[in-house]
Amino acid sequence: MKILSFYLLLLLLSxxxxxxxxxxxxxxxxxxxxxxxxxxxDIVFDSIGHHYYIVSDHGYLFECDxxxxxxxxxxxxxxxxEGIDIRDGFIxxxxxxxREVYKxxxxxxxxVEKYPVSWGGAANKAFESISYNYVRHCFVLVAQQPTxxxxxxxxxxxxxxxKIKGARNIAGARWHNGLLYLLSSLDAxxxxxxxxxxxxTTVYHLNVLNPEGISFDDRGQxxxxxxxxxxxxxxxxxxxxxx
Amino acid sequence: MIKKFAFITVVAAVASLTxxxxxxxxxxxxxxxxxxxxxxxxxLQIGGRISGYYETRFLKDDTTYQKKTHNGWAVKDFDLDxxxxxxxxxxxxxxxxLVDLAAAAATGNTAGPQNPGIKSAYVQYKGWPVKIKLGYDxxxxxxxxxxxxxxxxxxxxxxLYGGDLFSxxxxxxxxxxxxxxxxxxxxAGAYSGMGENFFEYGNDASGRMEYVGRVEYSYPSKVKYNLxxxxxxxxxxxxxxxNARYADKTQPKGSSIITDEPDAPGVYGVRVFDxxxxxxxxxxxxxxxxxxATAEVHFMQLKPTNLTDGLYNGTDQSKNKSVVNSGxxxxxxxxxWEKKHSAFSLMYEELNANDLYxxxxxxxxxxYAYKFSGFNSVLKxxxxxxxxxxxxxxxxxxxxxxxxxxxxxF
Numbered sequence: 323m324k325i326l327s328f329y330l331l332l333l334l335l336s337x338x339x340x341x342x343x344x345x346x347x348x349x350x351x352x353x354x355x356x357x358x359x360x361x362x363x364d365i366v367f368d369s370i371g372h373h374y375y376i377v378s379d380h381g382y383l384f385e386c387d388x389x390x391x392x393x394x395x396x397x398x399x400x401x402x403x404e405g406i407d408i409r410d411g412f413i414x415x416x417x418x419x420x421r422e423v424y425k426x427x428x429x430x431x432x433x434v435e436k437y438p439v440s441w442g443g444a445a446n447k448a449f450e451s452i453s454y455n456y457v458r459h460c461f462v463l464v465a466q467q468p469t470x471x472x473x474x475x476x477x478x479x480x481x482x483x484x485k486i487k488g489a490r491n492i493a494g495a496r497w498h499n500g501l502l503y504l505l506s507s508l509d510a511x512x513x514x515x516x517x518x519x520x521x522x523t524t525v526y527h528l529n530v531l532n533p534e535g536i537s538f539d540d541r542g543q544x545x546x547x548x549x550x551x552x553x554x555x556x557x558x559x560x561x562x563x564x565x
Numbered sequence: 566m567i568k569k570f571a572f573i574t575v576v577a578a579v580a581s582l583t584x585x586x587x588x589x590x591x592x593x594x595x596x597x598x599x600x601x602x603x604x605x606x607x608x609l610q611i612g613g614r615i616s617g618y619y620e621t622r623f624l625k626d627d628t629t630y631q632k633k634t635h636n637g638w639a640v641k642d643f644d645l646d647x648x649x650x651x652x653x654x655x656x657x658x659x660x661x662x663l664v665d666l667a668a669a670a671a672t673g674n675t676a677g678p679q680n681p682g683i684k685s686a687y688v689q690y691k692g693w694p695v696k697i698k699l700g701y702d703x704x705x706x707x708x709x710x711x712x713x714x715x716x717x718x719x720x721x722x723x724x725l726y727g728g729d730l731f732s733x734x735x736x737x738x739x740x741x742x743x744x745x746x747x748x749x750x751x752x753a754g755a756y757s758g759m760g761e762n763f764f765e766y767g768n769d770a771s772g773r774m775e776y777v778g779r780v781e782y783s784y785p786s787k788v789k790y791n792l793x794x795x796x797x798x799x800x801x802x803x804x805x806x807x808n809a810r811y812a813d814k815t816q817p818k819g820s821s822i823i824t825d826e827p828d829a830p831g832v833y834g835v836r837v838f839d840x841x842x843x844x845x846x847x848x849x850x851x852x853x854x855x856x857x858a859t860a861e862v863h864f865m866q867l868k869p870t871n872l873t874d875g876l877y878n879g880t881d882q883s884k885n886k887s888v889v890n891s892g893x894x895x896x897x898x899x900x901x902w903e904k905k906h907s908a909f910s911l912m913y914e915e916l917n918a919n920d921l922y923x924x925x926x927x928x929x930x931x932x933y934a935y936k937f938s939g940f941n942s943v944l945k946x947x948x949x950x951x952x953x954x955x956x957x958x959x960x961x962x963x964x965x966x967x968x969x970x971x972x973x974x975f
Contacts (some may be wrong), residue, residue, distance in 0.1 A: 421601075438603075443599050445608050
């Protein structure tokens with residue numbers, strides 16, 4: 323009984339400790355189970371075609387309508403697709419384990435070419451995210467652990483590295499409204515970064531299990547994907563918060 | 566009947582849909598390894614673990630026993646692991662404990678016959694819906710055994726699933742698949758049945774294998790094989806599982822486990838013996854906001870062939886009905902206080918190795934970890950005490966033991 327009380331005390335301490343911190347907790351308003359996409363790992367919204375593109379841990383690329391029904395699947399597959407972004411009519415995908423970036427043509431999901439990228443850390447803790455920084459005009463891939471952001475030019479030659487502080491891991495990245503949003507699956511949080519220096523300006527905490535991919539639709543509503551639950555979670559627009 | 570059960574389990578495994586689950590120490594928990602080479606879609610990950618502790622046993626006030634061999638330094642791990650993944654979806658792994666290899670070589674494998682030094686050596690194909698693994702690795706049986714003790718504040722597994730009652734590793738084939746939107750996960754396999762003693766003896770004279778099956782249900786997401794809630798689960802997650810294993814090691818004329826494979830039976834003589842063995846049990850884990858609670862139970866029905874077998878303890882057949890029962894349970898509670906880099910663990914187990922001997926043993930474990938960098942760089946303190954001593958089967962010379970040490974995982 324005394325031991326049980328001890329653990330309950332610890333729980334209470336942790337709850338009280340989180341109170342009063344200048345962070346914001348946000349909750350999803352629903353979710354959809356992706357029955358036909360095994361282990362979905364990232365999601366991106368195409369504001370022109372109004373379709374979502376989702377990648378799977380099994381190395382597949384899917385195109386989905388706004389209701390997240392699969393409409394097309396790329397013929398060419400990889401090994402461990404973990405991050406996806408869209409730029410200038412092409413889809414770029416991070417294949418985490420073999421350290422490669424796949425390039426597909428959006429119009430017909432045809433494979434174009436792939437680029438080697440370098441990360442010497444654990445096989446399954448490499449680049450789970452890819453996005454484009456429109457301020458510094460470069461691709462960014464963020465290593466899951468340790469949390470290091472690596473900049474690449476258009477041919478995926480490395481141009482810079484930055485240590486990201488404030489999260490135990492990074493599993494997703496997305497450009498939105500002039501800011502870079504980084505998603506931590508281990509901490510279930512979103513870090514909003516200044517795109518000039520990658521300093522974290524805002525933190526949102528989530529009630530989602532192991533979120534791995536982040537996207538915003540054309541109205542700014544956020545979508546998170548979780549491979550462990552095989553779900554896409556729906557959120558409203560993120561509230562503005564200044565720390 | 567038992568054969569039918571094993572056969573149906575294997576057939577069900579083959580017939581099902583998607584596959585994905587890991588309990589390899591270095592594949593399932595990638596944070597353990599931090600160096601990877603890659604070339605043209607192939608990767609090779611190199612990892613390892615070094616750990617040691619200072620231990621003190623609090624000896625009983627007994628003038629006839631004053632050995633203090635457990636009062637001093639101990640090397641826990643000096644492990645190396647190589648994990649490869651090929652572009653055509655093959656996985657291969659070799660994991661060795663150099664400490665155990667050295668001890669086995671120096672002592673003729675008598676120091677710890679259940680720790681021969683090889684922990685994994687297998688090839689796996691992941692390109693089909695059902696994953697197939699061939700080689701030597703952990704068995705898909707017992708949540709506590711499948712989970713890595715290095716990822717907890719403890720220095721050792723509970724006695725219940727630490728290898729004294731049943732083997733934790735063996736050579737054979739394992740099928741694994743997930744189905745119903747990954748909520749269910751199933752394993753089925755056939756192994757030598759010699760467990761960790763396979764390297765010492767190879768197959769036994771019976772020519773028969775051991776069959777193992779396990780089915781898990783997780784909700785709302787998959788639950789990893791780590792007992793601590795390092796993810797600080799934002800919503801409650803749980804997993805329940807049932808598992809069973811069966812081996813008929815009845816020896817042909819002229820063969821004897823006791824004389825041919827003397828290390829195989831283990832400390833209680835129940836791991837491998839001349840006869841039939843059915844083990845079954847279940848386990849569960851729930852995690853939420855850093856808390857985790859675990860439960861595990863095992864039952865074993867042992868049917869030694871020879872009625873004069875020592876497992877019967879000289880009892881009459883009218884009393885023992887040609888069956889020896891064994892098993893126990895284990896309960897655990899953990900709290901991961903991530904903001905303070907701390908993890909607390911509490912565990913209680915009861916073990917009855919043989920119901921034809923009087924007595925059971927109960928143990929209480931307390932442990933704390935200060936995580937400088939997760940469990941990759943961690944200070945661990947463990948204290949355990951025998952609550953009930955089984956004087957017939959496992960007489961003790963101490964009343965408690967303390968271990969304090971450090972662990973590095975790379």
